[in-house]
Amino acid sequence: MPSIRIIVAFATLVIAITPARAQEWPTRPVTMVVPFAAGGPLDVVGRLLASRLSQILDQQVVVENVTGAGGTIGSNRVAKAAPDGYQFVFGHLGTHAFSQTLYKRPPYDGVTDFEPVVIVNHGIFLLLVRKELPVSTLAEFITYAKVNQKKMQFGSAGAGSINQMACVLLTIAMGTNITQVPYRGNALALQDLIGGRIDFMCDSLVTALPQIQQNTVKAIANLTPSRASRLPNLATAREQGLTEVAIDGWNAFFFPKGTPEPIVRRLNQATSEALDTPSVRERMQDLGTRVSAPEHRSPEYLAKLLRSDIERWADRIKAAGIAGQ
Numbered sequence: 001m002p003s004i005r006i007i008v009a010f011a012t013l014v015i016a017i018t019p020a021r022a023q024e025w026p027t028r029p030v031t032m033v034v035p036f037a038a039g040g041p042l043d044v045v046g047r048l049l050a051s052r053l054s055q056i057l058d059q060q061v062v063v064e065n066v067t068g069a070g071g072t073i074g075s076n077r078v079a080k081a082a083p084d085g086y087q088f089v090f091g092h093l094g095t096h097a098f099s100q101t102l103y104k105r106p107p108y109d110g111v112t113d114f115e116p117v118v119i120v121n122h123g124i125f126l127l128l129v130r131k132e133l134p135v136s137t138l139a140e141f142i143t144y145a146k147v148n149q150k151k152m153q154f155g156s157a158g159a160g161s162i163n164q165m166a167c168v169l170l171t172i173a174m175g176t177n178i179t180q181v182p183y184r185g186n187a188l189a190l191q192d193l194i195g196g197r198i199d200f201m202c203d204s205l206v207t208a209l210p211q212i213q214q215n216t217v218k219a220i221a222n223l224t225p226s227r228a229s230r231l232p233n234l235a236t237a238r239e240q241g242l243t244e245v246a247i248d249g250w251n252a253f254f255f256p257k258g259t260p261e262p263i264v265r266r267l268n269q270a271t272s273e274a275l276d277t278p279s280v281r282e283r284m285q286d287l288g289t290r291v292s293a294p295e296h297r298s299p300e301y302l303a304k305l306l307r308s309d310i311e312r313w314a315d316r317i318k319a320a321g322i323a324g325q
Contacts, residue, residue: 023262025085025266026057026059026085026086027059028059028086029059029061029062029086030057030060030085030086030087030088031061031062031063031064031086031087031088032046032049032050032053032061032063032064032088032089032090032253033064033066033074033075033077033078033087033088033089033090034046034063034064034066034074034089034090035065035066035067035071035072035073035074035075035089035090035091035095036065036067036071036074036161036185036186037065037067037157037184037185037186037187037188038065038185038187039185039186039187039207040157040185040186040187040204040207041123041186041204041206041207041289042090042092042251043063043065044206044207044287045090045120045121045206045251045284045287045289046063046090047063048280048283048284048287049061049120049274049275049280050062050063052277052280053270053271053274056270056273056274057266057270067184067185068158068184069158069160070094070098070099070102070157070158070159070160070161070164071091071092071094071095071099071158071160071161072099072103072106072108072160073107074089074095075089075091075095075096075099075108075254076107076108077089078254078255078256079107079108079114079256079257080108080256081256082256083115083255083256083257083258083259084259085255085259085260085263085267087255087256088117088253088254088255089114089253089254090120090251090252090253091114091251091252091253091254092123092162092249092250092251092252093162093247093248093249093250093251093309093313094160094161094162094164094165094249095110095160096110096114096252096254096306096310097110097306097309097310097313098165098313098317099160100310100314101310101314101317101318101323101324102159102317102322102324103160103324104324110306110310111303111310112257113256114254114255114256114257115254115255115256115257115258115259115264116252116299116300116302116303116306117252117253117254117255117267117268117299117302118252118253118267118268118271118272118297118298118299118302119250119251119252119292119296119297119301119302119305120251120252120253120271120275120291120292121250121275121284121290121291121292122224122248122249122250122251122289122290122292123162123204123205123206123224123249123250123251124204124205124222124224124228124288124289124290125162125163125203125204125222125224125247125249126202126203126204126205126208126212126219126220126221126223126231127141127170127200127202127219127220127221127223127237128190128193128200128201128202128203128208128212128217128218128219128220129141129193129199129217129218130193130194130196130198130199130200130217130218131194131196131215131216131217131218133199133218135218135220136218136220137220137240138220138221138235138237138240138241138242139240139241141220141221145171145174145176145178146174146175146176149176149177149178152178152199152200153178153179153180153181153198153199154167154178154179154180154181154198154199154200154202155180155181155182155190155193155198155200155201156180156181156183156189156201156202157182157183157184157185157186157189158183158184159182159322162247162249163189163201163202163203163204164180164182164202165313165317166202166223166245166247166249167180167200167201167202168180168320168322169244169245169247169316169320170202170223170237170242170245172319172320173237173242173244173245174242178199181198186203186204186207187207189201189203190203190207190208190211190217194216200220202223204249204288204289205228205230205231205287205288205289206287206288206289208288209230209231209288212231219231219234221234221235221236221237221240221242222234222235222236222237223236223237223245223246223247224236224246224247224248224249225238225248228288229285230285230286230288231288250305253271255267264299265299268298268299271297272294272297275291
């Protein structure tokens with residue numbers, strides 16, 4: 001049998017090698033899992049950042065769309081991946097907070113199965129209606145919905161998606177019961193809204209803005225706490241009387257639990273550098289998304305926010321009667 005001295009020496013060597021390897025990270029391409037379909041708001045921002053991160057890290061950051069179940073399939077793949085720094089997920093409020101209450105048996109624990117890295121941006125969500133719907137204000141929409149709710153439909157990117165929860169909150173606040181049509185991605189729902197096959201959806205400004213500008217859909221209200229710089233004349237739901245409708249949808253990077261801290265810090269620093277790159281900031285502002293503030297980019301800040309949002313949204317999800325699906 002090996003002596004205690006040899007075992008201790010071997011353990012010391014392993015401990016010494018692991019930080020060294022972490023400091024060298026990455027030595028090969030890294031996969032960013034986007035748990036939603038290509039063309040959606042998370043995908044658009046993810047690909048923009050992947051390009052700049054590839055330059056900063058001197059290794060290619062490859063975007064892979066792993067879709068389904070409101071983003072939990074892709075997130076679960078990363079939760080179960082080796083904690084070696086070569087897979088991380090671009091998750092959000094839905095994948096890591098809503099999912100913990102929406103599902104009776106979530107496939108992962110949003111807190112204990114991941115290493116928080118950094119908040120990337122905050123999504124701005126809008127109430128969009130089909131062009132032919134005879135409304136132009138939130139008050140008119142509420143009146144119309146109360147009369148026509150039995151035949152109306154709204155689209156979403158599926159259970160657990162932020163746009164689903166935004167529309168659920170909206171319909172509850174209006175006192176209506178409207179049928180949801182879940183899609184396999186945000187872009188597919190938007191296509192059907194443009195085609196007039198559904199009546200409304202709660203979409204991210206990133207994907208909604210081009211359609212608003214082309215007049216293929218109508219924007220009725222901003223569902224986030226404050227007005228958007230790209231649509232300064234569009235009032236929030238709060239301003240239009242629905243004070244309980246305000247959703248701040250953050251998007252963030254997460255590694256699998258156990259990923260070495262030096263790797264977590266390296267991706268955190270690289271992402272912050274990418275977000276501060278003028279061309280990236282300008283493009284994200286053009287897209288209509290809000291870049292996270294520098295003081296809110298630490299892993300510790302994200303960890304605290306996640307725990308708070310899981311608890312805060314649990315009450316709302318249970319009140320909406322959609323918990324434990």
